Amino acid sequence: xxxxxLPHRHITREGWIILALMGVSLLIHLFGIKRDxxxxxxxxETYFVRxxxxxxxxxxxxxxxxxxxxSTVIYPLAFLGRIWNTIAHQGYLFGADPDFxxxxxxxxxxxxxxxxxxxxxxxxLCIPLVYLIGRRxxxxxxxxxxxxxxxxxxxxxxxxxxxxxxxxxxxxxxxxIWLCLSWYEAPSYRRLLxxxxxxxxxxxxxxxxxxxxxxxxxxxxxxALGRLESWSRRVTRFVITALFGGAVIVGAFVIAxxxxxxxxxxxxxxILGEARSSHLGADGLSPIGNFWWYxxxxxxxxxxxPHLISAMIGIAQTVRQRSVQGWLLLIFMGIFLFGxxxxxxxxxxxxxxxxxxxxxxxxAGLVTVAQWLARFFKPAGSVRMARYPALLGVLIxxxxxxxxxxxxxxxxxxxxxxTRELAREWILQHLPPGSKIAxxxxxxxxxxxxxxxxxxVGKITxxxxxxxxxxxxxxxxxxxxxxxxxxxxxxxxxxxxxxMYDRFLAEPxxxxxxxxxxxxxxxETVIVQEFLxxxxxxxxxxxxxxxxxxxxxxxx
Numbered sequence: 001x002x003x004x005x006l007p008h009r010h011i012t013r014e015g016w017i018i019l020a021l022m023g024v025s026l027l028i029h030l031f032g033i034k035r036d037x038x039x040x041x042x043x044x045e046t047y048f049v050r051x052x053x054x055x056x057x058x059x060x061x062x063x064x065x066x067x068x069x070x071s072t073v074i075y076p077l078a079f080l081g082r083i084w085n086t087i088a089h090q091g092y093l094f095g096a097d098p099d100f101x102x103x104x105x106x107x108x109x110x111x112x113x114x115x116x117x118x119x120x121x122x123x124x125l126c127i128p129l130v131y132l133i134g135r136r137x138x139x140x141x142x143x144x145x146x147x148x149x150x151x152x153x154x155x156x157x158x159x160x161x162x163x164x165x166x167x168x169x170x171x172x173x174x175x176x177i178w179l180c181l182s183w184y185e186a187p188s189y190r191r192l193l194x195x196x197x198x199x200x201x202x203x204x205x206x207x208x209x210x211x212x213x214x215x216x217x218x219x220x221x222x223x224a225l226g227r228l229e230s231w232s233r234r235v236t237r238f239v240i241t242a243l244f245g246g247a248v249i250v251g252a253f254v255i256a257x258x259x260x261x262x263x264x265x266x267x268x269x270x271i272l273g274e275a276r277s278s279h280l281g282a283d284g285l286s287p288i289g290n291f292w293w294y295x296x297x298x299x300x301x302x303x304x305x306p307h308l309i310s311a312m313i314g315i316a317q318t319v320r321q322r323s324v325q326g327w328l329l330l331i332f333m334g335i336f337l338f339g340x341x342x343x344x345x346x347x348x349x350x351x352x353x354x355x356x357x358x359x360x361x362x363x364a365g366l367v368t369v370a371q372w373l374a375r376f377f378k379p380a381g382s383v384r385m386a387r388y389p390a391l392l393g394v395l396i397x398x399x400x401x402x403x404x405x406x407x408x409x410x411x412x413x414x415x416x417x418x419t420r421e422l423a424r425e426w427i428l429q430h431l432p433p434g435s436k437i438a439x440x441x442x443x444x445x446x447x448x449x450x451x452x453x454x455x456x457v458g459k460i461t462x463x464x465x466x467x468x469x470x471x472x473x474x475x476x477x478x479x480x481x482x483x484x485x486x487x488x489x490x491x492x493x494x495x496x497x498x499x500m501y502d503r504f505l506a507e508p509x510x511x512x513x514x515x516x517x518x519x520x521x522x523x524e525t526v527i528v529q530e531f532l533x534x535x536x537x538x539x540x541x542x543x544x545x546x547x548x549x550x551x552x553x554x555x556x
Contacts, residue, residue: 014140018127018147029160040445040450045112045115048077052078052115056085057098061078061258063078067270071204072168081114119164124160129178132178138364142367153359153407156302168206172209180216181325183223184222196216215335217242281503281506282347294337295337298351302355313365313369314361317364332354410538413534421445424446426444427469431469435492438474441499442497443496476500483525491547497540497542498541525546
């Protein structure tokens with residue numbers, strides 16, 4: 001195929017379409033790259049940028065965090081961060097750079113932007129891989145439609161704009177699948193080697209990508225069964241290939257994440273932390289409940305119901321046609337969903353790695369439906385088939401209206417300040433200097449410590465244009481504390497976010513004390529300002545309450 005490989009003289013028409021899709025995707029991603037910078041990063045981004053900060057300061061290649069493990073994000077960011085620090089801030093290109101602490105304090109947002117550029121690149125590069133996989137499993141029409149549907153993935157775009165491992169894992173998993181399909185169609189040790197290296201890199205990005213290994217094993221079985229040899233030779237070839245491939249996967253993983261082995265105690269602590277079974281707003285379901293939640297809620301919200309129904313039709317058609325390549329995609333999707341459903345937690349973002357595959361099956365389903373409808377027209381032959389492209393176009397447009405609207409709305413919201421930024425500006429302009437403020441996560445970014453880690457809590461003094469505020473930041477104001485306690489400790493204002501209190505209020509029986517805290521806060525204190533998301537402002541609802549205007553402690 002002449003799509004992207006430079007040795008070919010010309011780029012095909014399909015190649016230009018894919019390049020155009022990549023260009024549009026890049027523009028959409030770049031619209032939202034700023035988010036709340038330079039004031040604060042997104043919650044989980046510190047887990048990837050903080051190891052880079054440590055690596056540059058100490059000169060060590062040990063990130064000291066292996067939660068995902070995220071190596072394909074952390075190490076590229078460490079490399080680019082070094083170069084940028086050297087060019088822009090006269091830092092050291094090699095060895096330890098203790099002065100980087102001062103640089104990071106002043107320019108932390110620059111390194112978050114670098115990280116976001118990396119994850120955006122991964123996201124954009126998923127588009128040609130979707131096309132390549134579609135060409136091997138289906139046909140050029142379906143592959144182009146599936147690649148185009150990647151522009152409709154608001155979930156993928158949103159997480160591609162943050163320093164996380166989601167889009168990196170999607171890229172490496174898609175690359176692994178494409179290489180595996182290539183190896184299945186034309187077995188060779190070179191293709192086997194590339195396939196297993198890509199799988200090792202995928203697992204070094206997110207542990208969940210071990211779901212790729214069964215795809216490799218099934219392909220190996222099918223290759224062995226297809227050989228015109230005795231059964232003993234087939235079994236021998238299968239075993240040798242499996243052992244060689246397994247060694248390459250493990251080797252690629254270890255090379256990409258060497259300190260997981262060398263610093264195994266830290267790695268085990270991180271892995272156990274990520275494997276926790278409780279998290280506010282993301283737990284409480286059984287494995288079956290998790291699986292049903294992904295199928296009936298997360299996937300439809302990440303695509304659309306028309307696309308999900310189309311994907312089911314595409315899957316049924318693939319099963320009926322007994323497409324081996326299609327079955328390999330289904331095996332990956334099924335095992336991946338089964339694996340993430342075993343966790344005690346459930347997150348919509350965990351399905352990002354299979355969304356591109358869903359888009360491909362959705363494209364196959366729409367093509368199938370368009371073909372069915374074309375057969376109902378009375379004119380026969382070429383006249384009937386001439387109506388097929390128009391029918392397909394109408395179906396694509398109808399199915400894509402809602403997700404396209406979601407992407408457009410997301411892009412527009414990211415062009416304006418978020419509610420968190422608006423809350424910050426209002427506090428700096430309206431609250432008197434010396435005010436004592438207690439706030440929870442997802443509220444006004446008043447602390448530079450957020451760039452080091454949101455888990456840091458305590459009283460922090462920060463300068464405003466007119467003086468200083470005393471800011472106490474914690475996960476949730478309602479946890480292990482009462483309104484009276486905040487009043488007695490002299491706090492003037494409490495700042496809360498719907499992204500926190502909605503989780504408690506959704507389970508009042510489980511979080512009775514926290515629910516009572518927020519209900520009393522809403523009922524008995526004076527709200528001095530409210531910030532609501534709109535078509536031009538992203539973010540949660542943020543309320544600022546006064547404890548000095550009319551609040552009466554219960555023991556007064």
